[in-house]
Amino acid sequence: MLTVALDAVTTAALLFIISSGLLIVFGVMKIINFAHAAFVTVGGYAALVGAWLGLPWLLVLPLAFVVGAVCGALTEAVIVRRLYQRPLDAILATWGLGIVIGQLVTLVFGREVQFVQAPITGTVDLAGIDYSAYRLVMIAAAVLIAVLFTGLLSGTRLGLSTRAVIMNEMLAQGLGVNSARVRLVTFAIGSGLAALSGALITPLSSVDPNMGLPWLISAFMLVMVSGGSLLALAVSCLVLGGCQVIVSTFVNPILGGLTIAILAAIVLRIRPEGFARA
Amino acid sequence: MPDMQQASPATATPIIGGLSPVLSLVAAALLMVGVVVVAPSFLDTYLVNILIRAFFVAIAAITVDIMWGYCGTLTFGQSAFFGIGVYALAITFTEYGFGTWQVLMALGATLAITAVIAALTGWLSFYPGSTPLYASIVSLVVPIVLVQILYSGGTFTGSSSGLVGFETFDLSFEDWFRLAGLSLIAVAVVALIIMRSDTGRLLTALRDNDARCTYLGIDTSRTRIIVLVLTALVASLAGFGYAAFGAVAAPENASFTFGTRLIIMVALGGRGTVVGAIVGALSIEVASAYLSGSLPYVWELIIGLALIAVILAFPDGLVGVFRKLVRGLHGFQTAEATRLRPVAASTVADKTNELAIEVRELGKHFGSLSVLDGVQFKAHRAELLSLVGPNGAGKTTLIRCLSDGRERSTGHVAIAGQPIDHLPPDRIVRFGLGRKFQTASVFETLTVAECLRVARTQHAPPSLTSTSTVLDLPAAAIAVLERSGLAERLSEAARNLSHGLKQALELAMVLALEPEVLLLDEPTAGLTRAERQGFADILTTLVSRDRLCIVLVEHDLDFVREISSRIIVLHQGRIALDGSVDEVVNSALVREIYTGQPSSAVEAGP
Numbered sequence: 001m002l003t004v005a006l007d008a009v010t011t012a013a014l015l016f017i018i019s020s021g022l023l024i025v026f027g028v029m030k031i032i033n034f035a036h037a038a039f040v041t042v043g044g045y046a047a048l049v050g051a052w053l054g055l056p057w058l059l060v061l062p063l064a065f066v067v068g069a070v071c072g073a074l075t076e077a078v079i080v081r082r083l084y085q086r087p088l089d090a091i092l093a094t095w096g097l098g099i100v101i102g103q104l105v106t107l108v109f110g111r112e113v114q115f116v117q118a119p120i121t122g123t124v125d126l127a128g129i130d131y132s133a134y135r136l137v138m139i140a141a142a143v144l145i146a147v148l149f150t151g152l153l154s155g156t157r158l159g160l161s162t163r164a165v166i167m168n169e170m171l172a173q174g175l176g177v178n179s180a181r182v183r184l185v186t187f188a189i190g191s192g193l194a195a196l197s198g199a200l201i202t203p204l205s206s207v208d209p210n211m212g213l214p215w216l217i218s219a220f221m222l223v224m225v226s227g228g229s230l231l232a233l234a235v236s237c238l239v240l241g242g243c244q245v246i247v248s249t250f251v252n253p254i255l256g257g258l259t260i261a262i263l264a265a266i267v268l269r270i271r272p273e274g275f276a277r278a
Numbered sequence: 279m280p281d282m283q284q285a286s287p288a289t290a291t292p293i294i295g296g297l298s299p300v301l302s303l304v305a306a307a308l309l310m311v312g313v314v315v316v317a318p319s320f321l322d323t324y325l326v327n328i329l330i331r332a333f334f335v336a337i338a339a340i341t342v343d344i345m346w347g348y349c350g351t352l353t354f355g356q357s358a359f360f361g362i363g364v365y366a367l368a369i370t371f372t373e374y375g376f377g378t379w380q381v382l383m384a385l386g387a388t389l390a391i392t393a394v395i396a397a398l399t400g401w402l403s404f405y406p407g408s409t410p411l412y413a414s415i416v417s418l419v420v421p422i423v424l425v426q427i428l429y430s431g432g433t434f435t436g437s438s439s440g441l442v443g444f445e446t447f448d449l450s451f452e453d454w455f456r457l458a459g460l461s462l463i464a465v466a467v468v469a470l471i472i473m474r475s476d477t478g479r480l481l482t483a484l485r486d487n488d489a490r491c492t493y494l495g496i497d498t499s500r501t502r503i504i505v506l507v508l509t510a511l512v513a514s515l516a517g518f519g520y521a522a523f524g525a526v527a528a529p530e531n532a533s534f535t536f537g538t539r540l541i542i543m544v545a546l547g548g549r550g551t552v553v554g555a556i557v558g559a560l561s562i563e564v565a566s567a568y569l570s571g572s573l574p575y576v577w578e579l580i581i582g583l584a585l586i587a588v589i590l591a592f593p594d595g596l597v598g599v600f601r602k603l604v605r606g607l608h609g610f611q612t613a614e615a616t617r618l619r620p621v622a623a624s625t626v627a628d629k630t631n632e633l634a635i636e637v638r639e640l641g642k643h644f645g646s647l648s649v650l651d652g653v654q655f656k657a658h659r660a661e662l663l664s665l666v667g668p669n670g671a672g673k674t675t676l677i678r679c680l681s682d683g684r685e686r687s688t689g690h691v692a693i694a695g696q697p698i699d700h701l702p703p704d705r706i707v708r709f710g711l712g713r714k715f716q717t718a719s720v721f722e723t724l725t726v727a728e729c730l731r732v733a734r735t736q737h738a739p740p741s742l743t744s745t746s747t748v749l750d751l752p753a754a755a756i757a758v759l760e761r762s763g764l765a766e767r768l769s770e771a772a773r774n775l776s777h778g779l780k781q782a783l784e785l786a787m788v789l790a791l792e793p794e795v796l797l798l799d800e801p802t803a804g805l806t807r808a809e810r811q812g813f814a815d816i817l818t819t820l821v822s823r824d825r826l827c828i829v830l831v832e833h834d835l836d837f838v839r840e841i842s843s844r845i846i847v848l849h850q851g852r853i854a855l856d857g858s859v860d861e862v863v864n865s866a867l868v869r870e871i872y873t874g875q876p877s878s879a880v881e882a883g884p
Contacts, residue, residue: 096582
């Protein structure tokens with residue numbers, strides 16, 4: 001029972017890590033970045049390359065973030081910026097970009113599934129059960145991201161501008177906020193977070209050109225249910241991620257993988273604001 | 279969140295070589311029939327084989343085009359319905375063998391399962407308040423769920439390797455080619471006829487401006503669900519044909535990768551054209567067949583790059599580029615002129631003092647913040663009631679609470695004697711309410727006449743097959759059109775109109791509803807003096823002659839004084855004054871608000 005509870009919390013942490021980048025982009029731009037999965041993959045391969053080079057793990061993580069952020073900034077400047085008036089086209093173009101990145105990764109690294117050794121191995125003894133230490137680290141990582149995020153949004157000039165753009169872009173522009181820059185930086189941070197999450201999850205899963213995809217739908221639905229709020233995202237990850245673990249454990253894993261998508265769709269149908277104003 | 283795309287080939291029907299659209303469509307269809315009948319004798323077997331599959335895929339692509347190009351819902355889910363057709367056939371033939379009743383059973387299962395899943399998807403995707411983005415994401419979930427079910431189906435669904443080796447129809451390649459080709463032509467012709475008809479214009483109106491449609495009394499969610507179910511049925515039949523020919527069912531046939539592939543086909547070929555879907559589907563299917571074997575990853579890479587390039591540089595796709603060239607050569611002829619015809623107002627408007635609006639104890643709260651509180655008033659026919667008050671007083675919120683039953687937090691509202699309960703706007707509009715928005719809200723890519731026809735949907739259901747050249751409108755709407763000069767510009771696209779003309783068009787559209795109650799939110803904002811005077815004349819006529827009850831939100835006190843029969847002053851979410859023009863205009867409170875004397879009256883605007 002404790003194992004299930006720990007699984008639920010660590011799964012929620014993983015979901016939160018992966019969705020947070022998507023959430024910030026959705027909050028500011030009101031679009032879903034369909035290339036998010038590709039950026040997760042990029043982060044996974046950054047971790048792989050870092051491991052080959054023998055870089056310490058604490059250096060690999062910022063490296064993955066930077067690689068993702070650069071990709072994101074380029075994407076914003078070249079593609080997304082031109083499509084703000086056509087949000088559905090923007091998501092389609094980012095989907096095209098996802099295909100391109102996936103194929104480039106395949107061409108460079110091949111299709112094989114590869115593995116990265118976890119920096120922290122072994123288990124921790126918790127009230128009589130052994131539990132993967134690395135999974136527990138994920139909880140700390142999720143909390144750290146949430147804290148940094150909140151600090152960035154509420155404690156910095158950029159955060160203030162970002163919140164202003166989220167609330168009322170026209171007004172923010174009128175008050176001299178450079179919303180184009182806010183969008184660029186937001187997209188870069190969102191993509192950087194995607195890559196960072198990719199690097200973080202690699203020791204738990206494997207690295208392959210489509211490694212980001214299985215997470216994508218769950219992340220999309222979690223962001224839709226959260227409606228742009230970080231706190232709501234944390235709540236949705238815990239509730240829906242918990243349901244996923246319960247269904248996977250007691251019913252069957254395939255149904256478990258669909259739990260978040262199906263439950264989120266039903267939640268949104270019955271309560272269109274989702275968990276945002278809970 | 280309407281998708282503000284400038285791309286709108288849907289409305290422009292270039293007439294090539296002087297033929298009417300119908301004749302050129304028939305001629306083109308006959309030509310294609312000839313090509314399809316003759317072609318298999320000249321093509322090599324490999325290409326025939328590929329084209330047969332491509333024809334079935336193209337049918338599915340047409341359904342994506344209707345959902346996305348015309349209705350504005352980017353759907354990743356049509357592959358799921360295609361897959362249902364594939365698997366219904368494969369499972370039936372594998373389990374029960376091949377025969378007449380098995381074919382009928384497989385067909386029945388295809389249609390029944392598709393209809394149920396599509397209706398369920400529609401229910402989850404389209405409801406008042408859902409966004410196009412959300413509908414897209416739900417459409418992505420459908421094929422993913424289906425594929426997971428197929429994976430876990432064991433030998434029944436063949437799991438990840440699919441189903442092969444079942445007996446199916448015994449036809450020659452040539453016959454399959456003709457069957458698939460003729461099916462494609464038939465679907466394309468029917469789709470083109472419907473999309474070019476008045477019904478097609480209604481779907482384009484949904485894409486352009488869902489909210490305006492709702493306030494014209496159109497149940498947009500229901501319309502979208504119906505379109506989804508119909509297109510899903512067609513896509514599932516395409517999948518049925520695909521599996522019947524190939525005698526293979528693979529999870530890829532239902533996957534969202536295939537769903538996105540269908541979108542890419544439509545984007546490359548040209549959305550909102552039907553023909554573009556076919557061009558895109560055939561070229562990508564054939565090119566993949568030849569290229570994906572020799573350079574698998576590079577081919578996918580090219581498709582991804584092509585998609586980005588097309589969306590950035592040529593949102594109208596290949597067909598759009600081609601059309602621009604043709605138009606450059608032939609010039610551009612507009613469609614047939616539309617004739618206006620007055621109809622007698624269907625509502626009886628002779629009861630005096632009939633209660634038009636009744637509001638009791640209306641409140642609107644956001645958490646502890648009260649935007650409206652204890653608002654209570656009545657308004658009668660032939661009354662022009664102006665709502666004034668500083669910015670932030672709750673005027674627009676009050677208008678919203680009158681026209682959408684889900685907006686208010688507390689209280690009772692009745693329009694034309696009917697309580698609005700928690701009904702959505704389209705139902706309230708049918709009680710006799712018309713609402714004009716603060717900023718001109720029309721259908722940008724439709725012509726003036728088409729906008730008005732969409733507004734008449736309730737009174738005259740649009741034709742499925744043709745475009746009418748006669749437009750029946752109530753006298754009040756015609757008067758607005760004639761006064762504003764729009765009557766001479768009926769075939770002009772709404773997006774080319776000036777701000778003032780758009781305002782006039784929206785008013786005419788709302789009047790085309792034959793409302794008893796008219797809500798106008800700052801209708802004269804941004805208008806010239808002359809246009810404003812024209813508006814005043816129109817409104818006073820509507821009140822005196824047509825006995826409408828008009829509720830007007832307005833900042834210009836002179837304008838209000840000139841035309842109102844009664845004024846309500848809203849202040850901090852409450853009714854501060856309710857009385858005749860003289861009483862209100864000369865009151866101390868109004869002078870305080872409007873002369874800007876320091877007091878608590880002036881709040882910051884939103």
